[in-house]
Structure formats: C-alpha cells, structure tokens
Amino acid sequence: xxxxxxxxxxxxxxxxxxxxxxxxxxxxxSEALKKxxxxxxxxxxxxxxxxxxxxxxxxxxxxxxxxxEQGEDMARNFQYYDKMNRITEFDGILYDALxxxxxxxxxxxxxxxxxxxxxxLYTDMKFKIASFTYAQYPYTxxxxxxxxxxxxxxxxxxxxQNDEDVSLEKATLTVLCPKNITLRYxxxxxxxxxxxxxxxxxxxxxxxxxxxxxxxxxxxAPSNDEIISGVYLSPSDFEVSGYKGNMTSWENLGRFQSTxxxxxxxxxxxxxQQITQITAKETNKVEKIKKVYEYLQANTRYVSIQMxxxxxxxxxxxTVAQNGYGDCKALSNYxxxxxxAIGIESYYTIIGAGSKQTDLLxxxxxxVNFNHAILCVPVEKDTIWLECxxxxxxxxxxxxxxxxxxxxxxxxxxxxxxxxxxxTAKDNLVSRKVQVNLDVNGDAIVESLAAYHGEQQEDLSYIxxxxxxxxxxxxxxxxxxxxxxxxxxxxxxxxxxxIPVVTEKLSLTVRKCGSKSGTRMFITPNVMNASxxxxxxxxxxxxxxxxxxxxxxxxxxxxQLPKGYGIEFVPExxxxxxxxxxxxxxxxxxxxxxxYIRSVTVNRGRYPASVYNEWVDFRKKIxxxxxxxxxxxxxxx
Numbered sequence: 001x002x003x004x005x006x007x008x009x010x011x012x013x014x015x016x017x018x019x020x021x022x023x024x025x026x027x028x029x030s031e032a033l034k035k036x037x038x039x040x041x042x043x044x045x046x047x048x049x050x051x052x053x054x055x056x057x058x059x060x061x062x063x064x065x066x067x068x069e070q071g072e073d074m075a076r077n078f079q080y081y082d083k084m085n086r087i088t089e090f091d092g093i094l095y096d097a098l099x100x101x102x103x104x105x106x107x108x109x110x111x112x113x114x115x116x117x118x119x120x121l122y123t124d125m126k127f128k129i130a131s132f133t134y135a136q137y138p139y140t141x142x143x144x145x146x147x148x149x150x151x152x153x154x155x156x157x158x159x160x161q162n163d164e165d166v167s168l169e170k171a172t173l174t175v176l177c178p179k180n181i182t183l184r185y186x187x188x189x190x191x192x193x194x195x196x197x198x199x200x201x202x203x204x205x206x207x208x209x210x211x212x213x214x215x216x217x218x219x220x221a222p223s224n225d226e227i228i229s230g231v232y233l234s235p236s237d238f239e240v241s242g243y244k245g246n247m248t249s250w251e252n253l254g255r256f257q258s259t260x261x262x263x264x265x266x267x268x269x270x271x272x273q274q275i276t277q278i279t280a281k282e283t284n285k286v287e288k289i290k291k292v293y294e295y296l297q298a299n300t301r302y303v304s305i306q307m308x309x310x311x312x313x314x315x316x317x318x319t320v321a322q323n324g325y326g327d328c329k330a331l332s333n334y335x336x337x338x339x340x341a342i343g344i345e346s347y348y349t350i351i352g353a354g355s356k357q358t359d360l361l362x363x364x365x366x367x368v369n370f371n372h373a374i375l376c377v378p379v380e381k382d383t384i385w386l387e388c389x390x391x392x393x394x395x396x397x398x399x400x401x402x403x404x405x406x407x408x409x410x411x412x413x414x415x416x417x418x419x420x421x422x423x424t425a426k427d428n429l430v431s432r433k434v435q436v437n438l439d440v441n442g443d444a445i446v447e448s449l450a451a452y453h454g455e456q457q458e459d460l461s462y463i464x465x466x467x468x469x470x471x472x473x474x475x476x477x478x479x480x481x482x483x484x485x486x487x488x489x490x491x492x493x494x495x496x497x498x499i500p501v502v503t504e505k506l507s508l509t510v511r512k513c514g515s516k517s518g519t520r521m522f523i524t525p526n527v528m529n530a531s532x533x534x535x536x537x538x539x540x541x542x543x544x545x546x547x548x549x550x551x552x553x554x555x556x557x558x559x560q561l562p563k564g565y566g567i568e569f570v571p572e573x574x575x576x577x578x579x580x581x582x583x584x585x586x587x588x589x590x591x592x593x594x595x596y597i598r599s600v601t602v603n604r605g606r607y608p609a610s611v612y613n614e615w616v617d618f619r620k621k622i623x624x625x626x627x628x629x630x631x632x633x634x635x636x637x
Contacts, residue, residue, distance in 0.1 A: 022099035024140045026065055030211075033167040037214035038071030039064055042140065044160035044171035050152075050181055054239035058147050058156055059089075064166075065140045074166065076131035077143035080115065082124045084240070089146035094132040096139055105130055105143075115306065123306035152238040153245070153312070153367055159188075159230030161212050168212040173231055175205040182236040184248070186364040189229040207231050219535045220615070221543040222606075225358040225369075234366035241309050250365045250408055254415020260309055261348055261410065264316040265337035271321045272341045279342050286384065289377055290395050292338050293386055300334070301325045302389040314373070328373040331388035335375050347376040349385075351407040351420070355400040355548070362406060362417065374402055376409045376418075385420060392465045394496035399423070400455045400549065404604070425581075425601050427499050428454040428551040433558075434528055440562045440634075442514035442521055446485075448506040448528055455549050457494075457502040464492045464502060476506070481530065484511040514632070521565065521632040525587065525596035529555050530626040534619045541612040547580065550604035557596040561632060567594065569631040576625065578618040579607065585625055594630065 024042050033040050045061040066075050081087045092105030115125035132141045160171035177183045179201050187193065187207075195206045209229055221227065236248050245256030267275075278295060279288045300320065305327040314329035317337035326334060332348055339346045352360060353372035360369050375386040387393045387402065403421045432450035452460055463475045476490055489507040494500065514521040524530065561567075567589055576583035581602040588595040600622065607615070 024063055024065065024095060024142070025099035026097045026138045026140070029065065029169070032213060033169060033211065034067065035167075035213065036165065036216055037167040038068055038165045039066050039074040039163075039167075041160060041166060041168045041171065043169065045174075046156060046158055046160075046172070047174045047176070048156055048233070049176040050178060050183075052178070052239075053181060053235070053237050053244075054152055055148070055150050056152060056155075058149065059145070061142075061144050063140065063142045065138050066134075067138045069137070070165070072133070074163070075133065075139075075141045076129065077145065078127050078129040079145050079147065080125055080127050081147065082126065084149060084151040086148045087128060087145065088148055089144060090128050090130070091144045092130050092132065093142045094134060094139065095142070096134070096136065099140070102134065102139075103132065105132075123304070125306050151240055152235055153240050153247075155233035155235055157230070157232055157368060158207070159225075159228050160209065161215065161228050161230075162224065164215045164217050164224070167214040168209060170211075171209045173205075173207045175233070177203050177205065179203055182248075184234045184236055184364075184366075186232040186234075186361060187230075188232065189227075190231070191229070194231075218538060218541060218543050220545050220547065222546050223356055223358045227543055232361065232364060232366065232368055234364065234368070243309060247365055247367075249415075250417045251414035253365050253367075254408060254410045257312070257348070257350065257408075257410045257415065258412075260313040261333060264314060264333055265340060267317050267337050267341055268321050271338070275338050275341050285344065285379055288342060289339065289344060289379070289384055289386075292335065292342070292344075293395050296331065296335050296338070296388060297391045297393075299324060300331060301391065302331065303327060305330065328389050332373045332375045332386075335386060335388050339377065344377065346386075347378075347409040347411055349374050349376045349407050349409045351402050352405065353402050357405070360406045360408070360417070370408075372402065374398075374407070376407070392461075394498070394500040396498040397496075397500050399458055403455075404548075423454050423550065423604075425550040425552040425603065428456045428549060430456050430529075430551070430553045432528060432553070432555045434555065436510075436513065436527060436557060436559045438514055438521075438523075438559060438562045438565075440564065442512055442516050442523075444510045444513035444527075445488075446506070446508040446510050446513070446527060448504070448508070450504045450506075450528075452502045452504065454499050456551055457500055460492060460502040460504060461494060461500065464494055476504075480506075480508075480528075481532070482508070482510055482527065485509060519634040520568065521562075521634070522629050523559070523632065524627060524629050525557055525559070525594070526555065526585070526598055526626045527557060529553060529598070531600075531619070531622045534623055535612075535616050537616060538612060541609040543609055545607040545609065545612055545615055547602060547604055547607075549602075551602055553598070553600045555596070555598045557598075559594040559596070561592050561594070564634050564636060565632045566635045567630070568633040570594065571628045571630060574625045574628070576618065576621045578614065579603075579611070580615055580618050583622050583625060585628070587630065598626075 029040050042063040042065055047059045049057045064074050066072055079087055094103040096102050109130055111129045113127050115123050158173040161168045197204045234247055237246050243259055246252040279291045282288045303325045314333040315326055317334045320326040320330050320334040336346045336348055350370045351372050351374055352369040358369050375388055377384040384396045385398050398421045403423055405420055406417055407420050408415045409418055430452050435447040437445045463472050486509045488509055491505045493503045514523040570587040573586040583600050585598040
C-alpha cells in the first residue's frame with residue numbers, strides 16, 4: 001500500500017515538474033491575436049541602463065511564437081557589434097507548441113559575419129545571427145541579448161511590433177537614467193504614457209504595450225515607422241570617442257556634426273590647381289559649381305565606409321583625392337572642399353534618403369531617420385543640392401531619393417532644418433505623342449514619342465545608364481501595357497538638367513488594336529497609357545492616404561483610319577475632378593483621322609482615412625474612362 005502511495009506521489013510530482021517547465025504554451029494565445037497573424041510576440045522586454053553620457057547597457061528579452069511557415073523569418077535574432085558596441089550575452093531557446101523546451105542555442109548555432117555587403121569597402125561592423133527551425137508549427141523561440149555601448153549618439157528606438165502580420169501580447173521598455181542626465185523621448189500612438197519613479201540617484205522610466213492585433217497592410221498608407229506604436233529616445237548631452245555633444249536642438253546637433261568635419265577639407269595642391277583651371281573661364285557661379293560636380297563624377301566612385309565616429313565622421317578630402325573613392329560623407333565633404341578652393345560656400349547636409357524613407361521628426365531633434373549625406377550650395381535666389389555618390393545623376397537633381405523632405409544643413413553657427421526640392425506635378429510630367437496607322441484587320445503600326453520628366457524619368461534613366469540594348473528592350477517589353485505587340489525599333493535618350501528628361505521613341509506593331517465585329521471596328525483610343533490600378537475596398541480604413549508623388553500625364557494619340565472605314569461613334573468629353581487630382585479626355589475628328597487627347601494630374605499629399613472611398617472612386621472613374629471605346633464602320637468601296 002505504501003509502495004502504491006509513493007508511486008502516485010512521484011507521478012504527481014513528475015507531472016507537476018513537467019508542467020512547471022512548460023513556458024509560453026500556444027494554447028494561452030487569444031484568438032484575437034492569432035487573427036491575420038503569422039507570428040505572435042509573446043514578450044518583448046527592453047532595458048536600457050544609462051551609466052554615463054558615454055556608456056550604456058541595452059538588454060533585450062524577446063519571445064515569439066511562429067504560427068506558420070510565413071512567420072518563420074521571425075524565428076531569428078541578430079545583433080550587430082563593433083568597437084563601440086560589445087555583446088556580453090547572446091542566448092536562445094526553442095519550445096514546442098506545449099511550451100516544452102526542445103533546444104538551447106549553442107555556440108555552433110551562432111553565425112558571426114561581417115557587415116561588408118559588396119559595397120562596403122571599410123567597416124568594422126559585424127553581426128551575430130542565430131535562428132531556429134522546427135518541423136512542427138506552431139513553435140516558440142526565446143532570445144536574450146545584452147550589449148554594452150559607448151556610442152551614445154544613438155539611444156534605442158523602441159517599436160516592438162515592427163512587422164505586418166505580427167501581433168503582440170506584451171512589451172515593456174525600461175530606461176534607468178542617472179538623475180543628472182536628462183532623458184529625451186517622444187511617444188507615438190501609445191495608449192498609456194510613461195511611468196516614472198525615482199530612487200536615490202536613478203530615475204526609472206517604463207512604457208508598456210499589450211494586446212496589439214496584427215498590422216494589416218493598407219494601400220497608399222504611411223510607412224510602418226509612422227503607424228506602429230512605440231517610443232523614440234534621444235540623449236541630451238552625450239559623448240562618443242572623446243567628442244562631446246548636445247542633441248536638445250537641431251542647432252546643437254549641427255554644432256556637433258561640425259566638430260566631426262573640422263580640419264577635413266584640406267585638398268592636395270594638384271587638385272586645387274585642377275579645380276581652379278577647369279572653372280577659370282566660367283563667370284557664372286552655377287556653371288562653376290557644375291564644373292566641380294562634373295569633375296567629381298569623372299574622378300571618384302562611391303564605396304560605403306561604415307567607420308569613423310559612429311559612422312558619422314568622413315574621411316578627409318586628401319584621402320578621397322588620393323584614393324578616388326569615398327562614401328556619401330567623404331564625397332560630400334570632398335565636394336565641399338573643392339568648392340571652397342574656388343571661393344564658393346556650401347553646407348554639408350545630413351538627410352534620410354530613399355523613395356519610401358520616413359521624414360525627419362521635425363519636433364524631436366535626434367539621429368532618427370538620418371542615413372545619408374549630400375551637399376547644399378546656396379546661390380542667389382536658389383539652392384543647388386548635390387548628390388555626390390552618383391556618377392550619372394544630373395546636376396542639381398534630387399528626385400525621389402532626397403527630394404520632398406526635410407534635411408539638416410550644417411552651417412558655421414550650427415544645424416538648420418530646411419526643406420529640400422519639392423517636385424510639382426508639372427515637374428513630373430510625361431508628355432506623349434502617338435501616331436496610330438490602322439489596317440483593315442485592326443492591326444496597327446504605332447509610333448510613340450514620349451518625354452518623361454523629373455521623378456517619372458527615374459526608372460528609364462536607370463535602364464538607360466545601367467543596361468545594354470538587349471536588356472533595355474526586355475525592360476520595355478515589361479513596361480509597355482499592351483496585350484499583344486512587338487517592338488520594331490526603340491531609342492532612349494537623356495537630357496541631364498535640374499529637371500531631367502528621358503525621351504522614349506518607340507515603333508511598335510500592335511495586333512488587334514481594333515476589335516472587329518461584322519462591319520464595325522471597336523477601338524480603345526488610349527492605346528499606350530491606359531490606367532488599370534484601382535485600390536481594393538477596405539472596411540474601416542485605419543490609416544491616412546499618402547500619395548508620395550505629384551505627376552501629370554498628357555497623351556495625344558492620332559489615329560489614321562483604314563481605307564474604307566468611317567467614324568460611327570466617338571465618346572463625349574469626360575471630366576473628373578477630385579481633391580486627389582483631375583482627369584480629362586476628349587476626341588476630335590476630321591476626314592480619315594481621329595485625335596484623342598487625355599490629361600491626368602495627381603496631387604501629392606496626405607489625406608484622412610475617412611476619404612479613402614473617394615480615392616477608390618477617383619481611380620475607378622479614371623480606369624472606366626480609359627476603357628471607353630470609339631467605333632469605326634466599314635462603308636465599303
């Protein structure tokens with residue numbers, strides 16, 4: 001009897017121990033958090049301990065359940081390190097659906113790779129990367145990492161739900177800050193504000209997020225950086241590699257950047273002489289600047305260099321002159337030095353680059369969203385912006401890479417936040433003239449001459465400058481939106497200017513340009529540029545509508561009618577007006593000829609989510625208008 005009792009007790013204890021060892025069982029995840037999710041963040045704890053203005057410790061504890069194959073990329077942890085960031089802990093555990101431990105991360109499971117990516121010639125940055133895979137979904141991974149940093153220009157930015165199709169159970173950010181150091185922060189879409197407690201000489205700041213459903217992608221939405229909940233952090237006073245700075249204003253941030261640039265604009269004598277010589281005959285300041293820019297493009301190339309003071313101090317101008325290469329920082333500084341040599345003042349500028357890059361936080365001076373350096377050159381009643389990393393970029397053109405946003409210019413008195421070039425719909429014009437020669441079978445020879453301006457020429461410019469003729473032709477086949485056609489001849493030519501233009505000349509054979517039915521031929525007059533994009537319907541749209549590019553398309557299409565055919569029907573003039581833009585199409589007729597004229601203008605801007613259905617309706621009307629047909633009839637001989 002005692003033996004049986006002992007066996008029962010041991011069994012119960014064993015079951016209790018097994019249950020106690022189970023953590024993060026999938027069964028405890030609510031159905032609301034599983035909806036639309038491929039993974040669920042169970043816990044995301046970040047603790048940032050500021051030791052001084054020059055040292056801090058960041059510890060992260062991260063647990064995520066992978067629900068299916070599409071969430072598998074989330075089952076990994078990576079942590080960069082360099083001379084200023086030292087990893088002191090990097091651990092991981094894999095659990096099955098019940099929460100039982102399957103595997104503990106071993107040193108042999110951790111990859112250690114250089115951040116050199118084929119573009120980076122110099123970098124001391126490396127990554128530790130670890131991931132788990134498991135045959136049975138769902139499963140859970142847990143990672144813990146700790147980094148000691150002496151790069152206090154950067155405080156962590158806390159946005160734990162940073163992917164679509166991922167929900168969040170709980171996340172916390174805790175910052176331990178000495179009372180003599182002022183912590184700066186900016187909350188974004190937080191349901192509750194920070195909790196602050198002070199004990200002795202340390203203040204503790206804590207933020208919490210709980211039960212956030214998966215983010216669902218919406219068309220024409222702001223970037224995820226603007227949508228997700230979280231907290232931006234930034235220092236007040238800081239120190240890095242012996243340099244002291246203050247980030248409480250854009251002016252102060254600019255002053256610090258100036259200290260990193262000091263003494264780095266001295267040129268070799270031979271370069272000074274060359275610059276003086278090539279600009280000597282120019283009396284116009286803008287032309288002098290252009291000559292220097294052309295010299296830069298002809299004599300240097302871009303190579304990423306992720307070194308220096310936190311990656312923010314450029315190589316000096318003499319080094320660039322000697323090597324013939326540099327990164328965005330070094331090449332911008334080098335161009336600044338060359339302009340200085342001929343008495344032209346310019347300003348080193350830091351910016352967030354990229355067509356979908358989130359703009360700077362105007363009301364929160366920090367290093368957030370900076371990733372690039374360019375050059376600002378003031379001239380009378382104008383400003384010239386120079387992209388110093390490209391050997392093909394037109395002089396003074398920013399486009400979608402650095403236009404339409406804020407930048408921080410570094411002046412002798414500090415940083416100044418300014419707007420870069422704002423491109424209008426007229427700047428981004430496509431003007432197209434098309435001649436269509438129809439035959440009696442409905443096939444046609446189409447001759448098209450189109451001039452692409454501004455941001456609308458960027459794709460063609462890339463094709464022209466980076467691909468051979470054969471690849472250019474392949475790219476045009478993908479670009480042209482006609483059901484059945486052949487390219488007989490084509491050419492692309494480029495006019496480099498502040499608003500650059502790429503001219504596209506096409507000769508096409510288009511089959512079934514007109515659809516025959518008995519004696520009639522039905523033709524959609526917009527042969528080259530018919531719109532097809534209609535945003536999907538969305539119930540309860542949550543996010544603003546963001547139209548990033550203003551543009552205008554103007555098409556003139558002249559149809560030469562086939563022998564024996566006359567005009568039976570042409571559509572009336574169509575006009576569409578909306579807060580998002582305008583549309584107009586009309587047809588003009590004369591003996592043996594029909595001229596179709598179409599104009600579309602779309603405004604750049606941000607619009608409230610409440611008008612999303614109006615945006616869908618605007619696009620629907622344009623697509624419908626572009627499908628309108630005219631009818632020819634065979635009158636016989």
